[in-house]
Amino acid sequence: MTPPKHIWSGGWQEESEEDARLRAEAEAARRAQAEAAAAAAPGREAEGVRTPRRTSRGRIAGVATVGLLAVGGGAFAAGALLDGNGNDGPANPAALPAVASKPITPTRGQTRAGTIYAQASPAVVSIRTATGSGTGFLIDDQGTLVTNDHVVDTDRTVTVKFGTDGRNIRGVVRGVDPSSDLAVVHIDPSQAPADAKPLQFADSTGVQVGDVAIAIGNPFGLDRTVTEGIVSSLGRTLQAPNGFQIDDVIQTDAAINPGNSGGPLLDDGGRVIGVNSQIATSVGGSGNVGIGFAVPSNTVRQVLPGLKQGRSVSHAWLGVTIDSNPARITTPGASIASLNTNGPAESAGVQVGDLVTAVDGQPVSDASALSTAINRKAPGDHITLTVERNGSKTDIDVQLKARPAKTP
The missing domain is CATH 2.40.10.120 (Thrombin, subunit H)
Incomplete structure (x- = not known):
């Protein structure tokens, strides 16, 4: 499918x-990218990031496979509104x-x-x-x-x-x-x-x-x-x-x-x-x-x-990429695969490899649950992420920002 x-x-x-x-081209590009990444970092499998691609007819087609999920909150954000x-x-x-x-x-x-x-x-x-x-x-x-x-x-x-x-x-x-x-x-x-x-x-x-x-x-x-x-x-x-x-x-x-x-x-x-x-x-x-x-x-x-009213809608953004490959996720939580430079999570001290297990005390079971939790917030809100790192748990205060126009 x-x-x-x-x-x-x-x-x-x-x-x-x-x-x-386009799908054939995207799959070939994904494999080439994965092989290059594997060669650069032996022992770790590289997964493609699913991104939208515009065709010559101005429509959008799904490209590549889902391995990493950019988290910024979903569609129903109680975010602030910005004028034009x-x-x-x-x-x-x-x-x-x-x-x-x-x-x-x-x-x-x-x-x-x-x-x-x-x-x-x-x-x-x-x-x-x-x-x-x-x-x-x-x-x-x-x-x-x-x-x-x-x-x-x-x-x-x-x-x-x-x-x-x-x-x-x-x-x-x-x-x-x-x-x-x-x-x-x-x-x-x-x-x-x-x-x-x-x-x-x-x-x-x-x-x-x-x-x-x-x-x-x-x-x-x-x-x-x-x-x-x-x-x-x-x-x-x-x-x-x-x-x-x-x-x-x-x-x-x-x-x-x-x-x-x-x-x-x-x-x-x-x-x-x-x-x-x-x-x-x-x-x-x-x-x-x-x-x-x-x-x-x-x-x-x-x-x-x-x-x-001609306004743009501003959604909350955490600024992380979550590893959603079930082969590598063995415990409940959202595993941080990468951080956006100067994004909210990186600025707060979140690290690659951290496993997010809760937001404001509410359990997070997977990448989708983390996205949904961020989705309910607004830009500027402070949240507390509970993360597992090196076998111990810690709470990190993060101030969310407005989501960029597209995934970085």
Whole structure:
């Protein structure tokens, strides 16, 4: 199974061939790097760092294998917000509200999925850029659309369309957050069709494995396709476009494919529980194999108010790389593989080889748990890391910094 890929659609058949070529090149480069590192430091196996790579079509493909994990916190950081110039802005905007959801009762002769589709699909749009297309959806009466960061990529304006018969509408990219793979696009609200009722967000902490999951999007450019499945797992992690980690991701077996990126994942009440972002694929493939991933709605609700105002979101950063190779991890904890120069951890006295076993007294079982713990903090926060070093435990006070634009 290859690493999850972003479900972004340009010329998807060409992209599939391109992905296979890129994966082969990346694997060859990883092996060469590992051999060089092993020659330089005999006795220690070198592992590749999984990083995002942009293809010629402006999309993102997973590259190399996961051996080391850059820890800076995942997507749902309670971090401070910065204005467009990087200066300290006012207090964080309040998160978007979650709306209580109850199952929709279908009308006679109609399925629940059909009823939800009839209500929600008018608010789902296609978003086209210079390099491809994806999906988005309307969330308010002011013309605010949600999509993925990797859909809009570097474009500042996009083309939005409601349905196959809708007009082309100019959309302005208001804000992006590569750390959560989310973006906000604004359109003139008068251009939205009258039947496009804004979609509302559910509280994703209430989602359970086995719940109904309904995806609406534009797979392979096929307008507003609906698929139904269940929530197949919770608490997954994904790599964001800037190389950091997205936490609390929802896994679903609802069929999603290239072009579904940025579309809503809905519960049985028609509320948004996530934004479809990535899929797992078989070697050399680009289509659905029953494993899709969505950024959870609580992350979306937290990040969107700042993006809507044109701000950047600042996430907490520890500045370490964690060894996540299970062959070398024999006890619970997060093993420090490397430190970023002048990063928070290095400045505080953390050393390579330290095993982090707790943050602020809360146990840390592995690399993902450490990332989640940092994710809940804000830049400037002080934390206490409990580490094992040379057979003894010590507590280290660390002041977190704002995460850099991409993994160092």
